[in-house]
Amino acid sequence: MSLGSILRSALGAALLVNAVPHGVSGVQGKPFPSPFADPPGVGMSPPVVNVAWSAANAVAGALLVRRGIRSRGEWIGAGAAAVAMAFVLAFHFGDVLRGGRGLRGLQRRRR
Template sequence: MEWYNYLAAFFAGAFLANSLPHFIKGIQGDKFPTPFAKPPGKGLSPAYVNVLWGGLNIIIGYLLLVHSKVRTENDHIGKIVFFVGAMIMALMLSINFTKKHKE
């Protein structure tokens, strides 16, 4: 695979990991921070905005994953890069939301 396929796999993992809290909070009917809240990332957006934002992240992550060509059985490095992207985003989100709850 070319380097840009690995980059796409990394960001696919990041977008898919980012989709989870928004989509889950949205379908639960809870308000949750989005880039569209005031102030961005700190204010709370309504549930429907979170469902839409989570859905957009799923679509972007899926498109990146499909175009990254990670789906081949023998591409273990691509799968690892995808997992690393997801884990880095998950850790960043957990740190950000831990700070938010302490404020």
């Protein structure tokens, strides 16, 4: 177990979690925020873009965890990153779908 393997597992898990909302919305045929919208992450992208973004996240996440999560540290890193990403996505997408600016709005609130 090395710091690199823990970080690789954490990033892979976070990407796999990010694939879920984009893939679900795309398969349902619903527009959903993506980094390719205007403004990025806040504007709505068509379903096809979200399916493609979901697939890219899933492939990248799978490649990062492809050797398996073997050690306790890797399990903890992957689990913590997955839960953290889920909370960040819940806040961001929840706020955006209610008409807010999600994480981008935090910059304005601080000023």
